Amino acid sequence: MVGSARRRTGASGYRERVPLVAAAICPHPPLIVPELAGAAAPELDELRAACDSAVAGLLAAEPDEIHLVGSGPETTAFGPADFGSLRGYGLDRDVPLWKASCAGGERLPLSLTIGAWLAGRSGTDLPRLARSVAADETPQRCARLGAELVGGADRRVALLVAGDGSACRGLQAPGYDDPRAEPYDDGVARALAGADAEALLGLDPALSAQLRVAGRAPWQVLAGAVRAAGGDWRGELRHYSAPYGVAYFVASWEPA
Numbered sequence: 001m002v003g004s005a006r007r008r009t010g011a012s013g014y015r016e017r018v019p020l021v022a023a024a025i026c027p028h029p030p031l032i033v034p035e036l037a038g039a040a041a042p043e044l045d046e047l048r049a050a051c052d053s054a055v056a057g058l059l060a061a062e063p064d065e066i067h068l069v070g071s072g073p074e075t076t077a078f079g080p081a082d083f084g085s086l087r088g089y090g091l092d093r094d095v096p097l098w099k100a101s102c103a104g105g106e107r108l109p110l111s112l113t114i115g116a117w118l119a120g121r122s123g124t125d126l127p128r129l130a131r132s133v134a135a136d137e138t139p140q141r142c143a144r145l146g147a148e149l150v151g152g153a154d155r156r157v158a159l160l161v162a163g164d165g166s167a168c169r170g171l172q173a174p175g176y177d178d179p180r181a182e183p184y185d186d187g188v189a190r191a192l193a194g195a196d197a198e199a200l201l202g203l204d205p206a207l208s209a210q211l212r213v214a215g216r217a218p219w220q221v222l223a224g225a226v227r228a229a230g231g232d233w234r235g236e237l238r239h240y241s242a243p244y245g246v247a248y249f250v251a252s253w254e255p256a
Helices: 034-060 110-121 139-151 181-193 197-201 205-210 216-229
Strands: 004-008 020-026 065-072 076-078 083-085 094-096 128-134 157-162 232-241 248-255
Touching: 020 034, 020 110, 020 216, 034 110, 034 157, 034 232, 034 248, 065 110, 065 139, 065 216, 083 110, 094 110, 110 128, 110 157, 128 139, 128 216, 139 157, 139 197, 139 216, 157 216, 181 197, 181 232, 181 248, 197 216, 216 248
Parallel strands: 020 157, 065 128, 065 157
Antiparallel strands: 004 232, 020 248, 076 128, 083 094, 232 248
């Protein structure tokens, strides 16, 4: 299912319009990196191209900086000199968030490592910051994090949100087969296509955990940011598939 729609998110709670100009939603499978996937790289060509298009759309909104949001073992912020690594997945490569510096450390979780790889792949030199969100954060807390993320900004901000759907799509899936997985993922796809922040905020944390959804908390941070920004938003679902038993979504959100 691929499509687009427009949704009104309500008025901003801030005195002035929050400077959120666009958002891109991408998954974070390590195999999206061609050098890591090897001979299997062509299997994700379509997904990779969709992610590239989403990031290009993000840059077309002319942000001053990019904020990456993804799942991690804890909720924490990262500096522009921090980096991730793909060595644990078989590729001896560091992935910088923005610029290499002795002040940085190997701190990025997988979601933000792949997000940084996608941003770097675009060739942009825009400043980049990142925040991980713990899987057990409540929807309310995620919404507050999203509002804080863009509410304190005095520059034009774009969000690159990394998150996978359920990992229970079929007998070979990491979480085995669960009949609830496909309806759950279909609902996420509709919410992303419709820029429906309230639908994302309504995702149940317990069910999401049972279905091994890595994107629930980051998507809810996005929803909180967009709800704080207010106004009409338009969504476009660029890709939705479930190879390897894991659901992958690529979408773009922008003010209508």
